[in-house]
Amino acid sequence: MKYLKKIDWNKKNIVKHLMFRGEQALEFRESALKLKQELFGKGVYLRALIEYSNYCYKDCYYCGIRHSNSNVERYDLPVDVVLDACQKSIDQGYRFFVIQSGEIKTRKFINDISFILKRIKTKFSKDVKITLSCGEQCFETYKLWKESGADRYLLRFESSNPELFRKIHPADLNHDFRQRMRCLEFLKDIGYQVGSGMMVGIPSQTVEDLADDLLLLKKLNVYMVGLGPYVEHKDTPIFGANGVLSKAERLELTLNVLAVLRLMMPKINIAASTALDVISDTGRFKGICSGANVVMFNQTPAKYQEMYSLYNRKDCLENNVSENRHALEKNVKRINENFVYCTEEVV
Ligand code: SAH
Ligand code: SF4
DSSP states (O other): GGGGGGGOOHHHHHHHHHHHOHHHHHHHHHHHHHHHHHOOOOOOEEEEEEEEOOSSOOOTOOOTTTTTTTTTOOOOHHHHHHHHHHHHHHHHHHHHEEEEEOOOHHOOOOOOOOHHHHHHHSOOTTOOEEEEEOOOHHHHHHHHHHHTTTOOOOOBBBBOHHHHHTSSOOOTTOHHHHHHHHHHHHHHHHEEEEEEOBEEEEETTOOHHHHHHHHHHHHOOOSSEEEEEEOOTTSSSTTTTTTTTHHHHHHHHHHHHHHHHHSTTTEEEEEEOOOHHHSTHHHHHHHHHHTTEEEEESSHHHHTTTTSSSSTTTTOOOSSSHHHHHHHHHHHTTTOOOOSSSSSOOO
16 A cells, blocks of 8 residues: 555645545545554454533633533532443443543542542452543642553643634633643653544634644654544534534544544554544544544443533434444444454554
8 A cells, every 4th residue: 555655744745635535535544544454453442431520610612511601501420420330331341441521620529530540440450441531730630640540641732723722712821722731741741641632623723733733743742642523512602603614524634634643653542533423424433444443432321421512412323322332333343343342552
């Protein structure tokens, strides 16, 4: 395959590949799938996602659970609900958990997460791996959570362009691009396996911005990436913004971004995000066919999932978890791949 030859992934080359469409794009994405298969085998790694809390003190202009959205009914999962969801996941074969929440910095929240981490690690095997995704915190909090049992941390930078970052966040110190970069450094220094990423198709984002996002991921030398299309939420300030790409175009771009990333950083874990399934029925499957090797299934009890609405996902079958899982698994089998619960990664 010609794309398996070394390509110099400079900005110009990245932009060129992001613009591929039609046959050319399909051939390019297939080479990313081939490379993934060569390095990871024919497995798609599964993660159990637990949406721990939808309280959030931030006001990101794109997100449905932002602090100012008073239409959201807020919750923290009781600890026994978290542990039940973990037990169910373990029984189904999962060994990797992702615990996600809004950004909260209260002492209670910090201690609760620490307590949950310790309980998971003592109640279940030490081999269980836990990724946290609870936003920006101070060095001490990240350190405490690491010592309590967290292995990985996912903090997307959302956009590497500080001006675009500014456009999609309030202009205050609570939403500061440099602080986000600092947090990513803290996480690395503490010894987390760090993940980051961005949204694709943010209003007024250019392909050059996306190329810079990819170059930043490379520079940060991330261990894993979570990226996905921007999806509108009606209760947010940027809902209905001018110049939002069509869903079809956001899909094409996201798939090309995934394929470039696989070829640029062959050994990292790349998730096919749930948001892909919102903009296309088979979005996550197409993500896997473009080089992604990880999918997360939502193991949060259904009544809480409805309250954890980052974007409008009414078209998404995720609400019917078993059907969604089943459909994806069928497609994955069609390309001779399998769901894998507990294999460690190649790196
Ligand atoms: N509060 C934490 C984790 C929860 S949000 C944090 O912000 O890091 C997790 C991710 O959801 C964010 O990083 C963002 O990229 C994504 N997200 C939020 N709103 C979205 C939207 N409208 N469309 C697509 N992705 C969205
Ligand atoms: Fe809060 Fe994260 Fe949503 Fe921003 S993206 S409002 S930090 S949950």
